[in-house]
Amino acid sequence: MLQIVFDALTLGSLYALGALGIALIFGVMRLVNFAHGDVIAFCVFALLWPSVDAVAIVFAGNLPWYLLIPFVVLVGAGLSVLCEIVVFRRFRDASPATMMIASFALGFVIRYFLLMLFTSRPKSISLLPALSQPVEIFGARLPLLQLITIVTTLLVLAGLTIFLRRTRFGLEMRAAAENFAMARMLGVRANRVIMLAFALSGALAGAIALIFGSQTGTADIQMGAAIMLMAFIATVIGGLGSLGGAVLAGFLLGAASVVMQVVLPVDARPFRDAFVYGAVILVLLFRPQGLLVARGTKERV
């Protein structure tokens, strides 16, 4: 039982971090950034030398953890900011649909760049091997990695909350997310806020890359896409633009996946995702605006 709870929390953590990365950018730009998943994949491959072999030739992956973590997080933030400056800045006045398509295109560019250097064959990697050792908690044996994933996610969420609530940057980001035009009329610099949102989102992508890469032990150019899809769904269920909702829905989706894996009859398990998406449809039928409505600015007289 406890095992199920931890599995759910671990998977939920990944989805929650992913959803947060999407919601942050959506909040300030109304852009659904489908390139986010490919930024995650890029962060994993940034640890390797280009090669066509099945076994990865490690480049930065052997760094001690206290260098490895900042390295990956910085790669994610850097790439994300680069995407903003090179691509999304040109689309700032475009419609949300146009921006979304641009993000698809950008995602493919990143993915095919990786394909060119590494081929499409998944590679086995061993990131932070010490973390796969089991630990015993409340009578359940689980890999240390699971525990660290959950704790890291909670720390990231707490850190982000403090950042948004207590700092001037955070204040400007919250104001901009709610009404960007008005924030600008109060002197809030648009470029700074948007670049910050991309940097944070990219840093989160780096964190996901580390966790997911250590969990699966493979580097696959498709790896970001799977998380991206679930994360995107989480942001929609959570209420687009609501950061709290994105996190909540991320954890719910993780829990739903894990619980269905256990509860469904053996024959139905291969169709688990169909059941998860079915649940998603149900939620949206009953709460089309999402679980938490993003900052209602209802006009009052």
Add this chain to the structure above:
Amino acid sequence: MSLLDVSDIVIRYGRLTAVRGVSFSLNEGDILFITGPNGAGKSSLLRAIAGVTPIVGGSISLDGKSLAGLAPEDIARLGLSMVPEGRHVFGSLSVEENLLVGTGMHVGKNGWRARVASDLEAVYDTFPILRERRNGQAGLLSGGQQQMLVIGRALMTNPRLIAIDEPSLGLAPNITDQVYERLMALRAQRGLTLLIVEQSSTRAVMTGGRMVLMRGGQIVLEGDAREVGTGDQIQAAYFGYEDH
């Protein structure tokens, strides 16, 4: 030299021309009302001055410095604070957080913390209800309180010129009176320059100051509010009788 110079500006939305060749200027401490019926181009004019809507002709300058090509945040940082129509409070932020959003431009300047704190006190003294609700969510304020909040928020940027679009819209008349009273007091205290858009000329006549009347994207009447704001002349201009 005047504080704000608007010269012959033209604004178009696609094939529709909203403002066709409007000019006026404002000196420090002036008060100017822009009145006129719906669709006269008043709001477009104000948004163009704030850098939100692009102009296709003419020029706008603040203190002799052209505002062409400047982003809204740059114009705000030059001391022109805009209060757009419709009370855009940040509903999920607290009242005090709303007030602080506009102080980013002071950060890092000499003694900015003390200055922001004293500005905050000044706004609270002007609108005591905001002090009472300072930690409450801004979205839960009543319409009149939200109007005070957006004006207070604009004042927190320490502007030289404040441009307000329809401060009386949706407010009870006695609340409107209060809002105007506060604005006039601020003008007297610190030489604040006011540019106010109102649909009717009643406020302009009550308050005094200069007034222009816009119709069909042009200025059709201008002068001292108390002189031109009453009588047949303004009715004719407002409804366009001279066209018949």
